[in-house]
Amino acid sequence: MAEPLLQATGLSKSFGSVQALEDIDVTLHEGTIHGIVGPNGAGKTTLLSVMSGYLLPNAGTVQLRGRDITGLTPQRRVPLGVVRTFQNIRLFGGLSVLENVMIGQHAHARTGLSSLLPFRTASDRRLLAEAKDTLELFDLARYGKRPVSQLPYGVQKQLEMARAMATRPKVLLLDEPAAGMTTEGRGQLSTRIRRLRDEGVSVVIVEHDMDVIAKVCDEVTVLNFGRRIMHGEPLEVLSSAEVRTAYLGT
Numbered sequence: 001m002a003e004p005l006l007q008a009t010g011l012s013k014s015f016g017s018v019q020a021l022e023d024i025d026v027t028l029h030e031g032t033i034h035g036i037v038g039p040n041g042a043g044k045t046t047l048l049s050v051m052s053g054y055l056l057p058n059a060g061t062v063q064l065r066g067r068d069i070t071g072l073t074p075q076r077r078v079p080l081g082v083v084r085t086f087q088n089i090r091l092f093g094g095l096s097v098l099e100n101v102m103i104g105q106h107a108h109a110r111t112g113l114s115s116l117l118p119f120r121t122a123s124d125r126r127l128l129a130e131a132k133d134t135l136e137l138f139d140l141a142r143y144g145k146r147p148v149s150q151l152p153y154g155v156q157k158q159l160e161m162a163r164a165m166a167t168r169p170k171v172l173l174l175d176e177p178a179a180g181m182t183t184e185g186r187g188q189l190s191t192r193i194r195r196l197r198d199e200g201v202s203v204v205i206v207e208h209d210m211d212v213i214a215k216v217c218d219e220v221t222v223l224n225f226g227r228r229i230m231h232g233e234p235l236e237v238l239s240s241a242e243v244r245t246a247y248l249g250t
């Protein structure tokens with residue numbers, strides 16, 4: 001089998017006496033979507049934070065195409081193609097939708113912040129055109145000039161993903177992207193995530209919505225109390241008695 005794109009091996013992380021992760025392995029293969037599920041407090045966000053560089057593990061490694069990136073900050077990972085979104089939206093509320101996407105591009109293109117100011121050079125104009133394309137892709141073009149803080153929650157969630165995509169990642173780590181979305185919004189989200197995979201982006205998705213997980217994932221890892229209790233294909237995992245007991249309480 002091909003070399004894994006992103007590989008977490010033996011990850012452990014504790015906060016004081018709380019063992020949030022214990023000896024966790026997760027392999028993300030290129031061109032796939034890997035779901036992380038489990039009950040509240042199972043360690044899902046902690047895992048995403050370690051994989052994206054926001055937290056250092058107490059033990060274990062994270063490798064990108066075989067290169068050890070465990071100690072790299074999130075900022076150092078972005079140019080390598082690893083980027084995440086957050087459970088609680090972290091956008092620049094006072095800036096417009098377009099400006100937020102251009103900040104994502106800045107992380108990729110490493111341009112000066114002047115590229116956010118009036119567009120003078122050909123490369124500035126190219127970045128502006130690309131930002132507009134990204135907004136089209138995420139159905140956000142009509143909100144381009146609106147300050148983010150005035151937009152509905154579901155739109156802000158989409159924008160967070162659009163901004164992450166503007167960094168042109170190879171690996172996109174999504175933390176509960178469907179939370180707070182309408183049924184229609186969740187359907188669109190699933191379609192969009194599958195499209196990203198088809199365009200070559202590999203995805204790790206933490207999500208409580210099992211419909212989204214079943215629709216988009218190629219593989220699913222289940223955590224409970226910081227441990228991996230199962231890993232497999234979505235249907236197999238979601239119908240497992242152990243997972244239902246742990247996760248659904250049935």
Ligand SMILES: Nc1ncnc2c1ncn2[C@@H]1O[C@H](COP(=O)(O)OP(=O)(O)OP(=O)(O)O)[C@@H](O)[C@H]1O
Nearest residue numbers: 015018019020038039040041042043044045046047
């Ligand atoms: N910064 C922190 N300081 C102390 N404890 C933490 C911290 N972050 C997480 N924890 C604890 O680690 C455990 C795992 O938390 P985590 O947020 O990773 O779970 P989760 O599966 O993402 O939960 P949820 O589905 O509710 O978001 C929990 O017991 C949580 O209280």
